[in-house]
Amino acid sequence: METVRVQLAERSYDIVIGKGLLEGAGQRIRQVVPGRQTLLLYDQGVANPWADTLAESLRGAGLDVTEQAVPSGEKTKCSDQLIAIWHVLASQGFTRDCSLVALGGGVAGDLGGFAAASFLRGIAYVQVPTTILAMVDSSVGGKTGINLPQGKNLVGAFWQPRLVIEDLDVLETLDKSERNSGMAEIIKHGIIRDADYFRFLEDHLDGLFSPDGFENLVHTVKRSVEIKAEVVGTDERESGLRRILNFGHTIGHAIEAEASYSALRHGECVGIGMAAASLLTLKRNETWTARDHQRVVRLIERAGLPTRVPGELDAESILARTRIDKKAVSGGVRYVLPTRIGHVQTVADVRDDQVLAVLRELRAD
Ligand SMILES: NC(=O)c1ccc[n+]([C@@H]2O[C@H](COP(=O)([O-])OP(=O)(O)OC[C@H]3O[C@@H](n4cnc5c(N)ncnc54)[C@H](O)[C@@H]3O)[C@@H](O)[C@H]2O)c1
Numbered sequence: 001m002e003t004v005r006v007q008l009a010e011r012s013y014d015i016v017i018g019k020g021l022l023e024g025a026g027q028r029i030r031q032v033v034p035g036r037q038t039l040l041l042y043d044q045g046v047a048n049p050w051a052d053t054l055a056e057s058l059r060g061a062g063l064d065v066t067e068q069a070v071p072s073g074e075k076t077k078c079s080d081q082l083i084a085i086w087h088v089l090a091s092q093g094f095t096r097d098c099s100l101v102a103l104g105g106g107v108a109g110d111l112g113g114f115a116a117a118s119f120l121r122g123i124a125y126v127q128v129p130t131t132i133l134a135m136v137d138s139s140v141g142g143k144t145g146i147n148l149p150q151g152k153n154l155v156g157a158f159w160q161p162r163l164v165i166e167d168l169d170v171l172e173t174l175d176k177s178e179r180n181s182g183m184a185e186i187i188k189h190g191i192i193r194d195a196d197y198f199r200f201l202e203d204h205l206d207g208l209f210s211p212d213g214f215e216n217l218v219h220t221v222k223r224s225v226e227i228k229a230e231v232v233g234t235d236e237r238e239s240g241l242r243r244i245l246n247f248g249h250t251i252g253h254a255i256e257a258e259a260s261y262s263a264l265r266h267g268e269c270v271g272i273g274m275a276a277a278s279l280l281t282l283k284r285n286e287t288w289t290a291r292d293h294q295r296v297v298r299l300i301e302r303a304g305l306p307t308r309v310p311g312e313l314d315a316e317s318i319l320a321r322t323r324i325d326k327k328a329v330s331g332g333v334r335y336v337l338p339t340r341i342g343h344v345q346t347v348a349d350v351r352d353d354q355v356l357a358v359l360r361e362l363r364a365d
Pocket residue numbers: 043044045046072073074077104105106107108110130131133134137138139140141142143144152153170171172173174175178
């Protein structure tokens with residue numbers, strides 16, 4: 001088992017990564033929550049056997065568990081579901097020393113986290129992520145929230161968990177396409193922060209999910225968690241460094257919105273977005289070579305992700321979407337672009353014609 005400590009002063013917490021951790025999760029959780037009452041919120045799609053194992057472990061550790069399942073899918077991150085959780089907590093008489101444990105991907109984590117942040121002005125929260133994306137991305141950094149009909153993640157709070165338990169066994173039941181989608185963030189971590197890690201991925205990506213690849217998978221999840229933890233530890237509230245995590249996401253989010261959030265998975269859009277950011281850099285920056293670009297594109301493709309813009313999407317419309325990206329600041333869209341593998345910078349002078357040229361060049365036939 002590996003432990004990564006997220007350093008956030010009095011809000012610091014551990015992320016434990018390993019195999020067979022659900023069985024002993026109750027004992028670990030019992031040590032970090034103030035009382036016995038706990039709500040186990042879980043994604044219906046991850047019900048068996050993981051939710052049962054976790055519920056049993058929590059009860060075995062002496063916790064008084066109420067179980068609440070939520071439907072799978074992005075639609076669950078909504079105000080109705082949030083209110084439903086508040087009602088369960090209130091009607092069961094949950095008091096300030098209660099806790100909420102969320103088992104699932106980013107949807108259950110973001111929704112459960114925001115319920116924990118808001119009920120009684122904040123109760124103890126524990127995350128048990130079950131997707132690659134949730135393990136290396138959404139469970140690190142304390143962003144919680146829900147979507148509104150007007151847009152994604154428009155309401156939320158920063159609320160750090162007391163503990164995150166990452167049992168890699170749960171990935172056995174995860175769809176391959178979901179797994180691949182999460183790999184986009186992992187590749188992103190290498191590009192923005194760690195050239196050795198990027199090379200490690202180049203060397204070990206193929207067998208990562210085979211039994212023989214287990215040690216490499218542990219290393220991968222750990223290194224990605226460390227990188228995200230380091231970035232959010234420096235910049236908890238996203239005023240500076242945390243923006244580098246947006247690499248590949250400006251164009252990625254625009255494509256995701258333009259494809260109306262359903263046709264393409266987030267990680268697929270980030271794959272295309274990273275390829276586009278890399279090509280954009282190739283056109284602007286002499287330190288970024290054709291070989292760097294090829295390495296990036298090749299690794300994304302090996303992870304089973306696309307690097308070309310779907311032919312039916314219009315370049316002008318994608319460009320227009322980049323301007324309304326929530327993370328854009330007034331005065332222009334800021335792009336996170338690599339200077340070399342392992343290092344990025346934020347630039348504000350990317351011209352529209354450069355973006356359009358890249359989108360057109362990357363158009364799938
Ligand atoms: N808080 C943050 O910092 C942050 C960062 C990135 C993304 N997010 C959010 O995360 C969400 C996406 O998360 P996600 O990609 O994990 O999606 P998700 O939670 O919707 O899970 C994807 C699918 O996999 C299923 N599933 C999950 N774990 C499984 C398992 N072990 N076995 C079988 N099926 C399983 C789910 O039922 C679902 O159908 C988005 O809402 C996004 O906004 C948040």
